[in-house]
Every structure is written in structure tokens, then in C-alpha cells.
Amino acid sequence: MRKFLKQWVPSIAIGIILSLFIRTYVAEAMRVPTGSMIPTIEINDRLVVDKMLWNSSLKHGDIVVFHPPVTGEEHTRYVKRLIGLPGDTIEIKEGTLYRNHEEIAEPYLQEAMTYTFGPVTVPADHYFFLGDNRNVSFDGHLWDTPFVGKDQLIGKVLFDVNQLF
DSSP states (O other): OOHHHHHHHHHHHHHHHHHHHHIIIIEEEEEOOOTTTTSOOOOOOOEEEEEEEEESSOOTTOOEEESSTTTTTSSEEEEEEEOOOTTTTEEEETEEETTTEEEOOTTOSSSOOOOEEEEEOOOTEEEEEEOOSSSTOOOOTSSOOOOOEGGGGGEEEEEEETTOO
């Protein structure tokens, strides 16, 4: 028994430490509990999230996981599409998204937005997010503070495991 423990305990310990390190700092798998990103991401889809944001840059259209600026939801993870980068002016009118006064084509939406929003300008070190299922998504257009701070970002979605199979 002593020989068994001497051989396997270090390997198991190293495996656990590596697993925790990777999940905390590199990448993590997660499941989506809501329909706010339908049709892009369905309820219960499994995503792989890249947590090394320092190694990549965010761009319009990226799908990102973050903690929202919503009272009582600060530790919940939200998955939404990045619509506004720092300095962007965002407006929604007549069912269309405008970024910096330019109409934005959004082929991933199933229906036009039924609300108006803005114009608002995204502050420095903040981002603006909307769900793809816009008319039912609890996102930036409904929050008291519509912007997510850079320090609240968790990671960028690399891929949806369910779409691979």
C-alpha cells in the first residue's frame, strides 16, 4: 500500500493542481442556462471560454462571459455579444442597431428589436453587451448601469461544444 501511495499520490496531486490552474487562468467549460443568446447559443449548450484576455483583444461581435453590473447578480455569469467598445456611441431605433452613427448588420438576429435605446457613449475601460435574443434578453439596454467594467470580464467564448457534434 505504501508503494502504491508513493507512486500515485504525487501524480494525482500534480493533476489536480494543473486542472485548477487551467480552469482558473487559461480556459473553462461552462453551460448556458438561459435563452438570451438564441439562436446563436441554445439553452444548456456547453461553451469553452478563453480566460487569457490579456493575450487577446476584444472586438465587436465577440461573445463574452462576464459579471454584470446588476445589483444582486454581481457573481452571476452572463454570456452576451460585445456591441460597444470604449468610446463607441450606441443607439437602437426603429429595430436597428447603430454604432458611431452607422447602421450595423446583424445576421445572427431572428427578429428586429422592438425597443429604442440611447444614444450612449461607452466609457473608458468599459464595454456594452446585448444578447442575440434581443427582445427577451436582460442585457445592457435594461440595466441601470448599461456598461460592464473591464475588471468584470471573465473570458471570450472560443467555441460551442454542442455545435461541434
